[in-house]
Amino acid sequence: MINVMAANTFQTQNTTIKPFEESTALVTGGLYQVSRNPMYLGMVLILAGVAILLGSLTPFGVIPVVIILLNRNFIWFEEQSLAQTFGPRWVEYRQRVRRWV
Template sequence: MPPTLVLPPTFALIAGLTMAFLDRFMPIADFINPPWHWMALVPTTAGLLLTLWAAAGFIRAGTPLEPYEQASVLVTSGPYRFSRNPIYLGIVLLLGGFWLWLGSLSPGLVLPAFVIAIDRRFIRREEAHLEERFGERFRAYRASVRRWL
């Protein structure tokens, strides 16, 4: 796969900054106000733990985390039993928690844009690579495990 200059964490940072901008300068109807914004800790914590758990699975398997590197192992254990993309799912949960913390509706518009961008920029390429590299084993995995949940 060709090198990707902008990595998923950069996309997440851009998404988070865009969410903060929308909340600050273009808020649409506050739907969560203090102290209720503390409930943002639930998806944020879940997203962080899921991302770390999934990354640890790659590290234990000895395969690279970077989306432009060649996978050496098809990881199907841990959170990969439930989602083909638990790291991306964890990042979406982190951004969802940030949205709840901000409390207005407008930052929520960034979440579907982030998911589409990650899908088009990384997931499709990664899955094509995995199918090429692991063939029928990846196709069976893809058929039995959903992309997100």
């Protein structure tokens, strides 16, 4: 549900949802008022749900690895691009809203 709501916010702003394409709008509404990365947060919560359904602690070990990979391989590059594209607007948003929650 989180991912669908976040994706819809991108659609209403007419900007790309693809991580490595240049954004045409700085999305700050909806779930993006609470988290700068609600879609990634949604993915991590899905992984946690799967781990709970499996009834084992072992799958929870994957979650920190996924978070590290998302931070290093996606979020870092996205944030650099947003800083270049939106400058002071991005800086203000970044200071106001946390990366995850």
